[in-house]
Amino acid sequence: MKKHHALLLALLCTLSSGAWAQWQWVDKEGRKVFSDRAPPIDIPDSSILKQPGGRSPAPTKPASSTEPSTERAAATPKPAAKAPAAGIDKELQARKAQADAAEAAKKKAEEEQAAKGKAENCTRARSAKTSFDSGQLLRHTNAQGESVFMDEATRKAELQRLQKIMDTDCKR
Incomplete structure (x- = not known):
């Protein structure tokens, strides 16, 4: 007995609320649109x-094609000026705009981080080049982990590496 009451109550609520879409049409992109408002005037009958x-x-x-449908124009209320397009959800648009703004902020933060890293690389390369240009004997650690003085070939290779870093990271 209780099932019948629940079913009857659900049916009554559905019928009285008008929850079903009153209008259905196919838009210009071929998508099926369900709405409680009449379709735009440019949708053919x-x-x-x-x-x-x-x-x-x-x-x-x-x-x-030269004369509009008078029956439809009379049955359809004219949309208010600047009425939102049918089928477009304002909340969805707001969330999309918020997601786009978050993506732009993330991209900007990544670009700033990359620029900061390049500036640090530039500073270190200039400092190292100053040390190389001073003419002092410099030490480095070889493959065996021993500290040895740099020979001319190693010094020249390191200067070329520093110059490449400065060329890429020290652009102003």
Whole structure:
């Protein structure tokens, strides 16, 4: 008995709330649109699948391309100026804009981090080049982990490496 009461209550709520879409049509991109508002004027009558009250639109003779459908224009309330396009969710647009802004901020932060890293590399390379240009004997650690003085070939290779770093990271 309780199941019948629950089912009857659910059916009554559904019928009285008008929760089902009154209008259905196919938009210019071929997507099916469900709405409680009439479709835009530029949607042809042949694209309207369902009207309020569960009725399908009555087949009418095709209107010529030069004269608008007077029946539809009279039945459809005129949209207010600057009314939002049917089928577009404002909340979805707001979330998309927020996601785009977050992505732009993330990209900007990454670019700033990369610029900061390049500036640090530039500073270290200039400092090392100053040490190399001073003419002092410099030590480095070889493959065996021993500290040895740099020979001319190693010194020249290190100067070339420092110059490449400065060429890429010290752009102003």
